Amino acid sequence: TTSGGVDITGAISVNGSPLSAAPTIDLVADGAIAAGKPVIVTSAGKATEVKYLASMQTTPSIYIGHTEVESSGSNTSRSCWDPDLTSSLSKGVFWNVYIDAADGDKVKLFGNTNDGWPQNKGDIVTINSSGTDGYQECEIDYDTHNDKIITAYKIGNNLKARTITATNITTANITANTEVTISTTGQTFAMAYGTSGKFLIMYSDGPSNASHYCKVCTVASDGTISQGSAVEFANSTDTEYSRCVYAPEIDKFLILYTKSSDSNNAYCRVATISGTSVSFGTEAEFCGDDCDGIAAAWDSKNEKFAILYNGANDYLYAKTGTVSGTSISFGSGTQISGNTESTRPEVVFSKLSNSFVAIYRTSSNNGKGSAKNFEINGTGFDVKSGEGSNLTPHGINKPFGLAVSQVVMGVGPDIVAHYTTRPSDGHLHIARLNFIEPGSNLHEHKSNFIGFAPSAVSNGATGTFNIRGNTIGSQSGLTPGVGYAVQNDGTLGGTLSSGQVGITALTSTTGLIRSY
Numbered sequence: 001t002t003s004g005g006v007d008i009t010g011a012i013s014v015n016g017s018p019l020s021a022a023p024t025i026d027l028v029a030d031g032a033i034a035a036g037k038p039v040i041v042t043s044a045g046k047a048t049e050v051k052y053l054a055s056m057q058t059t060p061s062i063y064i065g066h067t068e069v070e071s072s073g074s075n076t077s078r079s080c081w082d083p084d085l086t087s088s089l090s091k092g093v094f095w096n097v098y099i100d101a102a103d104g105d106k107v108k109l110f111g112n113t114n115d116g117w118p119q120n121k122g123d124i125v126t127i128n129s130s131g132t133d134g135y136q137e138c139e140i141d142y143d144t145h146n147d148k149i150i151t152a153y154k155i156g157n158n159l160k161a162r163t164i165t166a167t168n169i170t171t172a173n174i175t176a177n178t179e180v181t182i183s184t185t186g187q188t189f190a191m192a193y194g195t196s197g198k199f200l201i202m203y204s205d206g207p208s209n210a211s212h213y214c215k216v217c218t219v220a221s222d223g224t225i226s227q228g229s230a231v232e233f234a235n236s237t238d239t240e241y242s243r244c245v246y247a248p249e250i251d252k253f254l255i256l257y258t259k260s261s262d263s264n265n266a267y268c269r270v271a272t273i274s275g276t277s278v279s280f281g282t283e284a285e286f287c288g289d290d291c292d293g294i295a296a297a298w299d300s301k302n303e304k305f306a307i308l309y310n311g312a313n314d315y316l317y318a319k320t321g322t323v324s325g326t327s328i329s330f331g332s333g334t335q336i337s338g339n340t341e342s343t344r345p346e347v348v349f350s351k352l353s354n355s356f357v358a359i360y361r362t363s364s365n366n367g368k369g370s371a372k373n374f375e376i377n378g379t380g381f382d383v384k385s386g387e388g389s390n391l392t393p394h395g396i397n398k399p400f401g402l403a404v405s406q407v408v409m410g411v412g413p414d415i416v417a418h419y420t421t422r423p424s425d426g427h428l429h430i431a432r433l434n435f436i437e438p439g440s441n442l443h444e445h446k447s448n449f450i451g452f453a454p455s456a457v458s459n460g461a462t463g464t465f466n467i468r469g470n471t472i473g474s475q476s477g478l479t480p481g482v483g484y485a486v487q488n489d490g491t492l493g494g495t496l497s498s499g500q501v502g503i504t505a506l507t508s509t510t511g512l513i514r515s516y
Contacts, residue, residue, distance in 0.1 A: 022470040025450065029457040036474025038486045038501075039465055040441055040448040047450060047457070047465055050490040054353040054436040056373040059386025063434035066393055067121060069110065069420070074428035075099035077420035078140045079401030082111075084147045085166070093169060094403055094418040097127075097140040097151050098428055104131040107138060107153045111169035112418065112430060114405050121430065122169025127162065127176045130155050137399070141193040146219050150199055152182070152191050159186025159203055163223040177223030182215060183230075192244040192253060198273055200253050202233070202244050211235045214255065216276045228276030233269055234283070237261035241291070245305065247298040250323055254298075254305055255280075258291045266291040266309050270326045281326030286319055287311055293360075295345040296321070301354045302376045308336065308345040308358060316342035316360055320379050331379030336372050338387065340364040346402035348417060353436040357417055359391065359402055367395025369421060373435055392421045392429065440488035449486070449501045451513050468513050471506065478505035483514065 030046035033039060038050045077098035085093045094112045099105055106129060111122040139152040149164035162179040182189075182201055189203035197219040205211045212235065216228035238260035245254045253271040258264045266287035269280045287294070287309040293316075295308040305321035307330070316337035319330045336342075341363035349356050355375040362370045371388035374381045400421040417433040442449060450465055452472035457463030466472050475492070478484065483496025483504050496502045496514060503511030 023467045024464050024470065025467055026462055026464050027450070028462050029459055032459045033453045033457040033463065035453055035456045036472060037453050038490055039450050039453055040443075041450050042441075042448075047453075047463065048441065050440070050442045050449075050486055050488075052352050052438065052489045053441040054350070054439050056353055056355045056375065056384055056436055057386070057434070058373075058384050060357060060371040060373055060388035060433055060435040062388075062391060063432035066429040066431045068427055068429055069121070069124070070098075070100060070102065070428040072102050072426050074426060075101050075105070076137050076399045077401050077428055078138055078399070079403040079418060079420050080140045080142045080149070081403040081405055081418075082142045082149065082166075084142075084144060085168070092405060093166075094405070095140060095142070095149050095166075096401060096420045096430065097138050097153075098420065099138055099153070101426070106131050107151065109149070109151070109164060109174070111166065113169065114418075123171040123174070125171055125174045125176075127151060127164060128153060128155065128160070128179065137189065139189065139191050140401070141191060141199060143193055143197060143199070143219050145195065145197040146221055146223070148177070148219055148223050150191070150193060150219065152189060152201060154186060154189070157185050159183040159189055161191075161201065161217065161225055163219055163225060165223055178225070180225045180227065182217075182227065183213075188239050188242050190242040190244040190255075192246045194246045194253065194273060195248060195251065200244055200246075200255075200271060200273065200278060202242055202255050202257075204239050204242075205230075209238050212239060212257070214271060214278050216273050216278050218276065226276075228278070231278050231280075233271075233280050234259070234267075240264055241266075241294050243294055243296055245296045245298055247303070247305070247323070249300055249303050252323055254296060254321065254323075254328070256294050256296055256307070258294065264290045264292075266294050268307070268321070268328060270323055270328050272326060279326075281328065284328050284330070286321070286330050287317075293343045293345050295347045295358070297347045297349045297356060299349055299354070299356070299376050300351060304376055306347060306349070306356050306374075306376065306381070308347050310343055310345070313339070314341040314343055315339060316345055316358070318358075318374065318381055320376055320381070322379075334374075334381040334383065336374060336381075336383060337362065337370070342370070344396060344399060346400065346419070348402055348404040350404050350436060355436065357404065357433065357435040359400075359419060359433070361396045362389070365389055367397065368392045369396055371433060371435065388433070388435075391431065391433065394427070396421050442486065442488055445499065446486075446501045446515065449515065452503075466513060468515050470513050471510055472503060472513055473510045475503075475505075475509050475511060478508050478511060480505050480507055484511065
């Protein structure tokens with residue numbers, strides 16, 4: 001009641017909405033939003049979580065030189081990114097597997113933390129003492145469900161697989177689990193981890209290398225591997241190259257291979273796992289030239305594959321691959337490299353920048369490694385003009401690995417890819433490639449900040465978001481009376497002061513949404 005005697009103790013409403021209600025706003029979610037997360041409004045008028053959002057560099061560059069792992073005789077090397085050691089090693093780990101020809105072709109493994117250099121390299125551990133009998137191939141991936149490294153390699157005529165349990169990058173904390181035989185006559189092979197402890201392995205079989213199969217393998221919590229039945233995906237041909245890539249948003253694999261019976265042209269099929277079995281969509285050709293290298297990666301934002309291949313004159317090209325059901329269609333080819341022979345491509349996708357980085361061997365640069373940044377634009381690609389060069393100290397003549405972290409190193413500006421190469425001198429090197437610039441979707445002056453999501457909102461769904469003056473729960477570890485600022489990665493920390501947005505803690509799990 002005012003001094004003039006007007007009673008306003010009842011709720012006041014505007015257009016039927018009471019002014020006493022805590023302030024909220026309804027928006028469509030661009031991407032899934034978790035409960036308790038801070039959100040911004042996009043240029044399309046949608047809500048999305050505050051997060052790191054990096055941009056491509058014009059020219060990828062070496063971040064901190066090369067470190068030599070082996071001084072002679074090393075062969076094929078492969079890499080993968082392990083996010084699950086973050087709690088014990090702070091930064092996550094890059095795992096690397098390679099064949100050591102100087103030590104009886106044994107399969108060896110080592111890890112690298114995603115921080116200091118070069119002291120971050122872990123111990124080299126032998127994971128198969130029998131040796132690969134000169135067959136110079138190996139594969140590696142990471143099982144995020146069971147926290148296991150998955151490796152595959154060939155011993156004599158036997159294609160083998162085993163998992164590795166690791167809690168650190170030192171020998172005492174790395175255990176090789178039970179080895180299994182995938183095939184007793186296996187030849188060229190590739191594999192990729194999917195979900196729920198399952199991975200798909202593809203291989204050529206038989207003395208003539210003319211039949212080709214896939215198997216679903218399931219990893220148990222103790223690291224043991226069980227196998228489904230072999231299912232044929234091609235026959236009456238030889239395969240020179242093969243690749244296997246998983247797309248989590250559509251729960252499909254893409255298997256890629258070249259056929260010697262068709263002038264080494266390149267093909268692919270969509271593969272679907274059901275239980276312990278796999279089925280395939282119709283075979284589709286994506287390169288009609290003699291192909292001397294293939295690679296692929298999945299773009300989780302655009303939900304398309306980027307497929308790389310050596311086309312005419314062995315120049316490096318890329319096509320988008322769009323999956324519909326069990327079929328795949330392609331965009332037109334976009335040249336990635338310059339007008340020079342560019343072979344042995346490797347490609348990975350960064351969720352931070354929504355872009356790809358490719359590394360390949362260039363004949364015009366004495367066979368050394370070069371790199372390009374590019375991103376999907378509709379059914380084609382935008383390719384940065386700069387080309388990173390001299391990324392390896394010597395020419396590359398064996399397959400190599402490339403993996404990319406999905407985290408920013410510490411709180412600094414360094415977002416890197418990590419790769420291993422076995423150049424022509426037989427030495428094994430590891431290096432870091434700085435290929436994207438750091439950033440955040442939260443504007444510098446916080447002008448696009450909305451508030452927080454009180455409950456989870458699915459991608460494309462309309463959600464209600466709490467804005468300034470409202471409260472938010474679903475927090476943890478807060479101290480009542482303390483202000484917490486929204487950081488560029490969407491976490492809460494630091495001090496809530498001028499020019500910042502965040503919350504003032506009311507309890508250990510709730511806060512009042514504030515901005516300055």
